Amino acid sequence: xxxxxxxxxxxxxxxxxxxxxxxxxxxxxxxxxxxxxxxxxxxxxxxxxxxxxxxxxxxxxxxxxxxxxxxxxxxxxxxxxxxxxxxxxxxxxxx
Amino acid sequence: xxxxxxxxxxxxxxxxxxxxxxxxxxxxxxxxxxxxxxxxxxxxxxxxxxxxxxxxxxxxxxxxxxxxxxxxxxxxxxxxxxxxxxxxxxxxxxxxxxxxxxxxxxxxxxxxxxxxxxxxxxxxxxxxxxxxxxxxxxxxxxxxxxxxxxxxxxxxxxxxxxxxxxxxxxxxxxxxxxxxxxxxxxxxxxxxxxxxxxxxxxxxxxxxxxxxxxxxxxxxxxxxxxxxxxxxxxxxxxxxxxxxxxxxxxxxxxxxxxxxxxxxxxxxxxxxxxxxxxxxxxxxxxxxxxxxxxxxxxxxxxxxxxxxxxxxxxxxxxxxxxxxxxxxxxxxxxxxxxxxxxxxxxxxxxxxxxxxxxxxxxxxxxxxxxxxxxxxxxxxxxxxxxxxxxx
Numbered sequence: 091x092x093x094x095x096x097x098x099x100x101x102x103x104x105x106x107x108x109x110x111x112x113x114x115x116x117x118x119x120x121x122x123x124x125x126x127x128x129x130x131x132x133x134x135x136x137x138x139x140x141x142x143x144x145x146x147x148x149x150x151x152x153x154x155x156x157x158x159x160x161x162x163x164x165x166x167x168x169x170x171x172x173x174x175x176x177x178x179x180x181x182x183x184x185x
Numbered sequence: 186x187x188x189x190x191x192x193x194x195x196x197x198x199x200x201x202x203x204x205x206x207x208x209x210x211x212x213x214x215x216x217x218x219x220x221x222x223x224x225x226x227x228x229x230x231x232x233x234x235x236x237x238x239x240x241x242x243x244x245x246x247x248x249x250x251x252x253x254x255x256x257x258x259x260x261x262x263x264x265x266x267x268x269x270x271x272x273x274x275x276x277x278x279x280x281x282x283x284x285x286x287x288x289x290x291x292x293x294x295x296x297x298x299x300x301x302x303x304x305x306x307x308x309x310x311x312x313x314x315x316x317x318x319x320x321x322x323x324x325x326x327x328x329x330x331x332x333x334x335x336x337x338x339x340x341x342x343x344x345x346x347x348x349x350x351x352x353x354x355x356x357x358x359x360x361x362x363x364x365x366x367x368x369x370x371x372x373x374x375x376x377x378x379x380x381x382x383x384x385x386x387x388x389x390x391x392x393x394x395x396x397x398x399x400x401x402x403x404x405x406x407x408x409x410x411x412x413x414x415x416x417x418x419x420x421x422x423x424x425x426x427x428x429x430x431x432x433x434x435x436x437x438x439x440x441x442x443x444x445x446x447x448x449x450x451x452x453x454x455x456x457x458x459x460x461x462x463x464x465x466x467x468x469x470x471x472x473x474x475x476x477x478x479x480x481x482x483x484x485x486x487x488x489x490x491x492x493x494x495x496x497x498x499x500x501x502x503x504x505x506x507x508x509x510x511x512x513x514x515x516x517x518x519x520x521x522x523x524x525x526x527x528x529x530x531x532x533x534x535x536x537x538x539x540x541x542x543x544x545x546x547x548x549x550x551x552x553x554x555x556x557x558x559x560x561x562x563x564x565x566x567x568x569x570x571x572x573x574x575x576x
Contacts, residue, residue, distance in 0.1 A: 092402050098283045098344055099255075099382045100403055101391045108393075116396045 113140075117159030119173045123150050126170055134163040134171060186370075191363040193356035196324040197263065197289045197349070198223030199363075200331035202233045203371040204287075207258040210238035210249035214268040215301055216357045217291040221263060243268035247275040247288070254284035255391065257381030259335065263289035265353060266307040267296060273311065279346045280315025280407065282382070282392060285338030286346040287331060288316075292453065292504075293353040294539040302540025303352035305453060305505035308481075309513045315407055317347040317414055318482040322456035324361045327351045329431055332371060336421045339378045343414045345407070352504075354540065355454045366429055374428050415483045436480035437488040441467060445474030447552060448492060450518060451502040452478040455536075455543055459502070462548035473552060478514060486521040493522055496529040500555050502548070502571075504537040511535060511568035533568035541572065 102108065114120075128148040135143040142156040143163055150170060152163075164171040191199065197220050201209065209228075211221040227233035238253075240246045246262050253260045264272060269290060279286050294304035308318055319334065321327045327349065334347040351357065383389060395403065419435030426432040441463050442448055449459050456477045466473040476492050476499075478485070493499060503512020510516055515533035522528040532555045537543040551571060 092399075096399060096402055096406065098406070099391060100281065100393065100395055100399075101382065101389045102393050103387065103389045105388060105390075115398045 112155045114154045114157050114159070117154075117157060117176050119159045119161065120154060120176050121152055121157065121159075121161070121163050121171045122174045123152070124170050124172055128170055131167075133166045137162050137166050186367055187365045188362055189365050190360045191324055191328075191365075192219070192358055192360045193291075193321075193324045193327050193351045194220035194358075195223055195360075196328040196363050197331055197351070198227065199365050200328045201235075201261050202227045203366065203368060204259065204261070204332055204335050204375055205234070205372075205377065206261040207235050208238065208250070208253035208260045209235055210240050210246045210253070210260075210262050212240050212243045212246045212264070212268065214243065214265055216293065216353045217263045217265045217268070217289065219357070220289060220291075243271045244275060247272045247279060247286075250286045250288075251275060251279055251282065251284060254279070254286050255282070255381070255383045257379040259339075259377055260284075260286045261288070261331075262286070263291065265291035266293035269307045269311060270295060273314070276311050276314045276316065278392065281403070283344040283407070283410070284346060284382075285335070285344060285380075287334045287338055288346065288348050289327075289331065290348045290350045291353050291357050292350050300539045301353060303355050303454070303504065303537070304539050305350070305352075305503070305513075306538075308348055308350050309505045309507065311348070312482060312513065315345065315411065316482065317343075317345055317411070317418070317480065319347060319349050319418075319480055320452040320456075320478070321349065321351045321356070322454060322477065324351075324356060324359075325363045325431065326433060327356065328363055328365065329425065329429065329433060332366075332375060333418075333421050333425055333433070335375055337414060337417050339380070340414075340417045340421075343410055343417050344380075345410050345414060350453065352454045364431070370428060374425065411483050415480070415485060418480055418483075433479065434477075436478075436483070436485035437492070438477040438479060439492055440475040440477065442474030442476065442492060444472055446472040446497045447500055447555065448474045448476050448496050448498075449500045449502065449548065449552065450476045450478060450489075450514065452481060452514060453504060455502055455504060455548075458543060458545055459548055461545045462552070465545060466549060466552060471552075471556070481514070481517075484517050484521070486517075489518055489521040490525055493525070493529050494527075498530045498532055498555060500552055501531060501533045502543070502551065503533065503535050503568075504543070506535050506538060515568060534571040535568055536571035543571075547571065
């Protein structure tokens with residue numbers, strides 16, 4: 091369990107450790123690349139506030155360590171990007 | 186072991202001395218002030234090798250205690266009512282940081298209107314802060330419980346702060362014979378288990394911003410420690426009994442409950458009154474028992490359910506009021522019994538607010554009312570303000 095790996099007292103034990111942490115960990119939803127043709131318009135990349143998207147020769151890559159899950163890319167390009175829930179584990183008695 | 190005549194504050198101070206507490210930040214407040222005075226007398230007289238930190242508020246007192254506990258010192262403070270309310274922010278910090286601070290809470294009514302008299306409302310207001318809450322019925326229990334509290338708080342399975350509650354004036358300013366144990370026996374029972382979180386050679390940032398990614402998991406850990414503490418409280422009480430000969434049972438104590446049709450449930454100083462009320466009613470042939478709730482947090486649901494089985498009714502007496510709900514103890518008892526088949530009726534009284542005296546006669550009257558009423562109270566149970574003046 092995750093809680094077994096957490097310190098008893100909430101703390102960071104190394105200076106600068108925050109900079110090594112993934113900035114995407116607080117994301118609630120993530121962009122998922124849909125199959126299809128890319129027009130190479132790079133709007134997704136332009137609008138991404140985190141600089142997490144690279145487009146090269148019709149190839150889309152998303153750096154999930156930077157992505158916060160805002161969904162702007164999926165709004166700009168509904169053909170190639172959709173937002174899916176980040177959390178896929180147990181949600182309670184119904185899931 | 187010496188038998189001394191001590192009031193509740195003096196008994197608490199003796200416990201602090203015997204526990205060899207190292208750091209005591211304090212901001213005296215009536216009627217807890219004599220506790221701080223007595224602790225300082227021990228330090229000044231060379232009987233306690235501890236440091237007293239003068240601070241500018243109760244909030245700062247607990248903040249200083251947090252600092253001392255973070256570097257691994259055995260730490261104690263005391264407060265009551267308005268002081269506890271002012272501390273509230275740091276009360277939550279202490280538990281969240283999992284620091285084994287022990288605090289004497291002299292239960293005094295919260296303002297407004299202003300009052301200096303006994304009422305559990307101050308500690309009840311902190312019920313969800315993550316501290317263990319133990320309630321004492323007499324001054325001997327105050328001394329013994331503070332010594333036990335350090336063992337419980339410092340236990341690896343717990344690592345949570347503990348409030349030791351006793352009441353304004355009824356306990357703080359009433360002297361009773363109290364056995365003060367020998368230092369050597371306490372030392373054997375209570376070795377210092379130093380667990381520093383901060384270390385100058387290994388810098389760390391404590392209480393750093395934690396988003397939703399980990400907050401739930403930290404809270405689940407805290408909850409788990411609170412649940413685990415119930416067994417530790419019982420274990421420590423048993424070992425204390427073996428070493429010191431006084432048995433405070435743990436989280437609850439049953440008094441003359443065998444074959445009882447009705448069981449009174451209460452905590453704090455009202456327990457000692459209720460014992461006499463039970464004796465008197467038993468002598469009159471009435472089948473009455475008493476369940477003392479010593480630990481309000483963790484709340485001993487299993488023991489409540491066990492004692493409730495087969496009774497006609499529970500008579501819960503609260504010296505606190507949760508506005509719009511009733512007494513907190515009655516609320517917890519009802520929650521514990523929800524869904525339990527053939528759970529007894531629960532008759533709830535709010536009594537003794539702001540220090541109004543609750544006597545043996547009063548308790549006998551409450552139970553008589555319940556027995557005579559034959560009321561079938563199902564579903565949401567009302568409560569009564571005992572002794573409410575109507576003219």
